[in-house]
């Protein structure tokens with residue numbers, strides 16, 4: 001019985017190389033012939049299709065489904081996917097695994113063939129028995145339905161929770177807790193219970209609730225996906241408690257970084273629409289998510305974080321990125337993300353950006369460089385093999401590893417991603433904790449876990465399995481007002497939780513105090529259980545799987561499950577959880593920049609906004625150079641406030657991330673060459689790269705900067721006398737650049753800014769480019785087929801403003817780099833101009849001749865504009 005792409009995915013992954021979906025094709029035929037369909041077509045309510053067309057449409061849908069799965073897994077070829085067995089089995093017994101899925105991971109055992117057959121028959125009976133109605137039962141697998149399958153987040157649960165937190169009614173919280181305790185077995189931890197080797201102690205002797213809540217975090221829900229009000233209310237609540245909220249991807253408004261001082265009657269003009277505020281509240285998110293370093297990630301954002309989170313994947317939809325629909329990109333959201341209102345913001349999965357543990361280690365290094373105080377966390381998805389990945393992440397110098405279970409995520413996940421993706425955090429956490437202990441790495445990292453947390457018992461289960469900190473996602477939204485309308489992506493959220501529409505946001509019902517109440521109740525629940533167990537601190541419970549045992553439940557489906565994997569113990573870390581949490585952020589060790597910052601002239605120039613010029617050698621072991629200085633400037637002056645000028649000339653070979661997170665006022669010049677990621681995340685300033693001398697080679701044919709340069713840049717300028725590597729200006733949002741050639745994937749996912757290429761480019765130019773402009777010189781008429789035309793349009797440079805912009809950028813390039821190629825072009829401008837192409841994404845179409853950012857920069861005198 002084969003119906004959809006999901007099943008095709010499993011079959012193919014299991015080595016099957018041809019599939020004949022005869023039953024599904026027959027179903028298409030029957031559908032087309034049915035009276036209902038015929039009537040719908042006759043009334044014009046449905047386009048008319050033939051049987052063959054319907055079957056072709058079905059095949060096409062299955063194919064798209066399969067391609068989507070391949071891309072989620074990071075696999076490009078069907079032949080690499082076929083037989084890859086990239087899935088994990090939950091709930092099938094050994095006999096099935098050995099016969100049908102030989103060699104696949106199945107950690108918890110489960111059903112036998114007999115039981116599967118019985119289950120299948122019970123479905124069959126429902127469809128064919130005499131007395132049932134014709135209509136098949138809808139179990140509500142996707143969305144809650146009364147009488148259907150149990151859902152963790154359901155209307156009753158949310159009503160009980162709203163009542164408890166809004167009325168601050170402790171006995172109402174107990175009712176909520178009872179509802180959870182009595183739910184049907186829903187997740188693996190429901191099969192476990194606590195036992196103790198001690199007798200209970202009075203609750204009064206247990207660690208305080210205010211200390212326990214400091215281990216609580218909220219999930220990374222981006223401003224944009226949810227409204228300002230929700231995002232701010234959550235942040236304020238966590239700051240009141242000393243816990244941590246997570247900004248999600250997409251930047252943060254700087255007004256939120258200062259404590260409120262203007263609150264009157266619970267209202268503050270700084271944070272309009274929010275009520276229940278107090279003077280002294282801060283709406284900053286302690287954890288700032290950088291994902292892989294893009295939307296809204298500026299030096300100031302980074303230095304104002306307590307923690308920085310790199311998101312490798314998200315539990316609810318592993319392997320997928322996000323997409324903020326254009327209608328949710330309001331003017332405010334666009335400003336924070338350095339983009340334009342109404343433009344959809346594609347955020348592809350990070351495995352498009354971080355290919356290897358080395359790339360990850362480099363990003364962790366960059367973040368530690370720019371903000372040495374902040375701990376860096378890496379978010380991973382619970383799945384088989386996570387232990388090995390986590391060991392690599394720990395060695396890559398992460399401070400925190402976050403394990404995300406499959407039932408996390410807000411309501412914005414596509415329906416096709418909700419099921420059959422990701423694993424239970426119980427298994428991921430156990431594997432990670434054990435692998436780290438076995439490798440002597442557990443003391444180096446804090447383990448944080450999230451995914452469907454709702455109550456104190458969830459916290460305690462996670463603690464016993466080894467977690468130090470606990471994340472709450474959906475439930476935090478519900479406590480602040482979400483009513484689970486599950487239409488987050490439509491921008492029509494009825495209570496303004498997940499909408500950017502002004503009139504809906506005004507309806508936002510929550511106050512920060514609701515969430516504070518909720519977390520205090522959870523912490524009290526934790527205390528109660530710890531006291532029952534006879535212990536005094538959460539520290540005493542962490543890693544203690546011996547305090548857990550299987551609950552006696554007689555359910556056909558769970559009777560053969562074995563949780564011995566979760567209950568096993570491979571030892572305890574050498575430090576207590578509190579000692580691990582109290583360690584300082586890891587450091588990068590001595591760097592070239594510390595020497596520069598120790599130079600009194602430089603530190604004075606930063607302190608008193610003076611001008612200074614310096615020269616120094618650079619070697620390829622010097623990584624992320626300028627990031628630390630940029631961090632110091634951003635901390636003191638913000639992203640634009642610095643009026644001094646640091647001119648630094650480096651000679652030699654720069655290591656990775658040269659000039660990362662550069663701020664305005666930094667003019668850096670590199671005489672030599674550089675590795676990957678030049679100007680990563682730069683927010684301003686200028687980078688000029690030129691060869692030492694040009695004897696023996698032609699600069700425009702030689703690559704002198706590596707791959708992925710200008711990644712996620714939000715401002716500034718880059719001039720390179722030579723070629724760049726692959727993925728040049730990927731995710732650039734406002735920076736401008738002139739280079740003399742690039743590798744493949746130039747301008748990928750660009751959302752703004754301007755790129756000029758005075759030579760050859762590789763294939764797949766402008767894939768996913770939704771904003772900004774690019775000018776490419778095409779001397780031998782080979783450019784057009786290299787463009788990825790899914791989004792952008794390509795045209796000649798006809799508009800005078802475009803011609804002027806192009807010319808003045810080349811002039812600036814010649815002035816700064818002495819480029820021979822640029823000089824030749826300017827000398828014969830009339831002949832060269834017709835050879836340029838302009839790439840125009842849809843959002844720039846209404847103003848094809850203008851590049852407003854460029855005009856702004858020009859007006860600020862950072863580029864000299866000469867009339868054409």
Ligand SMILES: *[C@@H]1O[C@H](CO)[C@@H](O)[C@H](O)[C@H]1NC(C)=O
Pocket residue numbers: 047049053054057
């Ligand atoms: C089937 O595909 C055709 C063209 O490929 C399209 O016009 C038609 O709307 C599709 N039919 C349905 C029912 O989606």
Ligand SMILES: *[C@@H]1O[C@H](CO)[C@@H](O)[C@H](O)[C@H]1NC(C)=O
Pocket residue numbers: 167169170171172175
């Ligand atoms: C608190 O909640 C309980 C249980 O729902 C209810 O019986 C009681 O009346 C509530 N108390 C107040 C003061 O609202």
Ligand SMILES: *[C@@H]1O[C@H](CO)[C@@H](O)[C@H](O)[C@H]1NC(C)=O
Pocket residue numbers: 611612613645646647667
């Ligand atoms: C720094 O560089 C800028 C532009 O390149 C130049 O105008 C300025 O004079 C330089 N400052 C010093 C102190 O050399």
